[in-house]
Amino acid sequence: MKATYYPSIWISDTHLGYKDCKASYLLDFLNRTECDVLYLVGDIVDLWSMKRQFYWDTSHYKVLECIQEKAEAGTKVIYIPGNHDETFRQYAGHTLFNVEVHKSFIHTTSAGKKFLLLHGDDFDSATRYNKLISIAGDAAYDFLLFLNRWSNRVRRLYGGHYWSLASWLKNRVHKAREAIAAFEAAAIHEAKRQGVDGIICGHIHQPALKVCDGIVYCNDGDWIENCTALVENKEGKIELLHWSDIQHVLNVVALDEGLQGMPSQNASDEAA
Template sequence: MKTHFKTIIISDVHLGTKGSKAKEIARFLKQYRCENLILNGDIIDGWQLKKSGSWKRKHTRFFNRIIKMIENHKTNVVYLRGNHDDFLDQILPLQIGNLSIQTDMIYESHGKKYFITHGDVFDSITTNLRWIAYIGDVGYTFLLWLNRVVNHYRIKRGLPYFSLSQYIKGKVKSAVSYIDQYEEELAKMAKAKGCDGIICGHIHKAENRYIDGIHYLNSGDWVETMSALAEDEDSNWQLIYYNEIDFKSSANLHISSFFEGENEKNSDIIPLKQVSFDRNNDDQIEPPAFRS
């Protein structure tokens, strides 16, 4: 099992909400080393924290894990602003050691350029009609609650995790149409910026495909799909799903490598290569707004 990646991208963790899989993502990050970790928006759900959300110890552990990645492996961490963590507008841009907070970024690797943004810049509902977005947020919160109830009984019966909310969205024709349009618009923006691809989150739908020659990547979320994007040393991207990880084999790998010689111990760690992070200088694009 590969334990090292050049870059890992996660988004839509929604810490502060009941639906957030904080324990799972902390466990996920413990399995891997990476040179760059990009938190692509909606990591903290400020909207829910203002209403009925609560901050728990498991949410703090997520950031403790990131701090350990910085301290132990010198990981570069970039936190990009989403719509649910729009409170970051008060401090960005900010650079503290290996941690930077900003609106979006240009990522370069192996001669390819990717524009990375949370993605709500193209969500007209949350950009112009925030009160409608809040109503939608309430409905989505209920759907996630129902999702937890369903999976509680599925686990009792020995059945695997099932994302009810993803299933419902996949059946609703208007939602499917919205997602298709969303992906196409982001691909157009990447092309306009002279980039080879675009990396986003926001709609909680993990994806890795090409749209009119543009590499479209979506990291998914840690409320429903529990997925992340990972890039290896050869600039190959892949989606990793938490429910498909064999943690038992991973634990055995770490235990066996502990007793091996020093040279063998690090044999699964691929040498790091340089990745450049450049801020986007295009002032014509307004910063992302809001989304439920």
């Protein structure tokens, strides 16, 4: 299947090295898309989790390999480290293995709109309930992902596709919603302060795309709970993709196309 082209793509919070990283979905996304610029908006490798308990699946290595191959093939890859991979912030202003490292970045769309890019942990001090949205490492969050993991195993047994129980529960906890709202307000304030049209961040594992007080707030979500990414289309507009849903549709289409090209056993039975 031909890869879909976007001028720019944003992903963050992949948490490679953490057992709940949806690396297979991420790898599928990277293989089915191509772009001029790929932005890695922090928490790509989860060094915090790996310090507690080392985990590294082959699929996690394949994700890094795929990104490296894109960089070597001419895709501009810009990496803005987050709090879980903050070790790499010391390399800001340098290029590592064809990947540019920055603390923050300004992206200008083909429509001329300027977006501030940063991971988002800068706003923790402005978020009253920041512990509720700290990512991967909190016992309550780990338990939430445990429930998420088992609910999806049951769904697969009955032919269902991936669905985030963790995200569904988080959106129904009042204090979590307050924390998310406070984070978004802090991000919008920073965008206004820097005089840009919008802001693109991650950190809180809460994908969003909306206009608030004249500022375009974009959160590319994560690959732990939601399997989401932001893309810029050919008209310069930002779109939010939920890849677990898209992959399910693509796989169904591919299966249908494959079945259409196969001889039907039932056809001969019916003819008899």
